[in-house]
Amino acid sequence: MMELAPEHINQLETFFNNSKFSTHGAVITDLDGTAVHEYNGKIIIHTSVELGLKKMHHLGRPIIINTLRFPLSVIHTFGKEWYTISNAPIPVILLNGSQLGHIVQSPNGNFVFKQMVSFTLTEPEIDTVLKGVSDLIEGGIHNIVFFYYPEDWTAGEIIWTPDEKRIPQLQKKYLSASSVISTSQEKLRNILLSQKLCMIFLLIEAEADKLMAYQHSKKNNFFTTAGIDKLSGTKEMAKLLGADLAHSIGAGDTEMDNFLKGVGLSVHIGNGKLPFRGSSDTIKLPGFTEFGQLLFHFAEMQQNKILQ
Numbered sequence: 001m002m003e004l005a006p007e008h009i010n011q012l013e014t015f016f017n018n019s020k021f022s023t024h025g026a027v028i029t030d031l032d033g034t035a036v037h038e039y040n041g042k043i044i045i046h047t048s049v050e051l052g053l054k055k056m057h058h059l060g061r062p063i064i065i066n067t068l069r070f071p072l073s074v075i076h077t078f079g080k081e082w083y084t085i086s087n088a089p090i091p092v093i094l095l096n097g098s099q100l101g102h103i104v105q106s107p108n109g110n111f112v113f114k115q116m117v118s119f120t121l122t123e124p125e126i127d128t129v130l131k132g133v134s135d136l137i138e139g140g141i142h143n144i145v146f147f148y149y150p151e152d153w154t155a156g157e158i159i160w161t162p163d164e165k166r167i168p169q170l171q172k173k174y175l176s177a178s179s180v181i182s183t184s185q186e187k188l189r190n191i192l193l194s195q196k197l198c199m200i201f202l203l204i205e206a207e208a209d210k211l212m213a214y215q216h217s218k219k220n221n222f223f224t225t226a227g228i229d230k231l232s233g234t235k236e237m238a239k240l241l242g243a244d245l246a247h248s249i250g251a252g253d254t255e256m257d258n259f260l261k262g263v264g265l266s267v268h269i270g271n272g273k274l275p276f277r278g279s280s281d282t283i284k285l286p287g288f289t290e291f292g293q294l295l296f297h298f299a300e301m302q303q304n305k306i307l308q
Helices: 004-020 046-059 071-086 123-138 164-173 184-193 230-241 288-307
Strands: 027-031 038-039 040-044 061-068 091-092 099-105 112-118 145-151 157-158 177-182 198-204 221-224 249-252 267-270 281-285
Touching: 004 267, 004 281, 004 288, 040 046, 040 071, 046 061, 046 071, 046 288, 061 071, 061 230, 071 091, 071 099, 071 112, 091 230, 099 230, 112 230, 123 145, 123 198, 157 198, 164 177, 249 288, 267 288, 281 288
Parallel strands: 027 061, 027 249, 061 091, 157 177, 249 267, 267 281
Antiparallel strands: 038 040, 091 099, 099 112, 145 157, 145 198, 198 221
8 A cells, every 4th residue: 555645644643642532533534525436427435445444443433424415325325335344333424414323234234324313404494595596586597406305314315496397307317316396486395394304405507697696695505504514513423422523533625524623633635725724733635545545554553552
């Protein structure tokens, strides 16, 4: 296995020598672009990362997934592959921090999600999102893809479109969706309020200049209840698992990964412009291969300490 750059090894060793990872720490990692990548249309865990995670797992500290994905997506895309690393329930922070639990293999071999806690949207928050959708439609913007994610994880991902004719197109484009529907806005509201929702994702397929009139609209909008995001989810999971974030390693690659500022060692994968700094140090790596090497090297340091 290729070695890390000398400066990264020095940073890692400094964190190792000054932290209590072996008794208090955890590894919290984003998935897409960090621990896994797409190859020939399939999501896979890179060999380097797999080796690193396996070696870290033997240390007995939690390895936590922190992702925007929903439970069924994690299960269907790489739950089985990830489970082979630990052969134990996988702690997961899902849907931008709004749903926490474990991916577990049932006695019949199927994988299920066991929720620990969730943080759901309030009625006023849902109405605020729907008001924004209504304003867009009234303004002539109809290429809206409205995703919503119930707390009932078995419901999966549901998509609403204001244009019934787009249903076949969206079904083909978003294969992860459990269903694609088109109803009146009033009926959509009734559907949303009839259940608990963890997150809404609003995708607006329109040019930026057409959105200028809507100050709070972006092409991609993630809505969770107030105060909930990847950082809040990480703090809550740390409490539930008995981990101390100051002695933990976090890895991510986008500005959604704000939990990177809540850990001791913040690892940025392939994105040198992230603003999030770890309380002890920050390491910027070119890609997921180096991330696997970092985990492997850290685990080796821990094992050598035990043998001394």
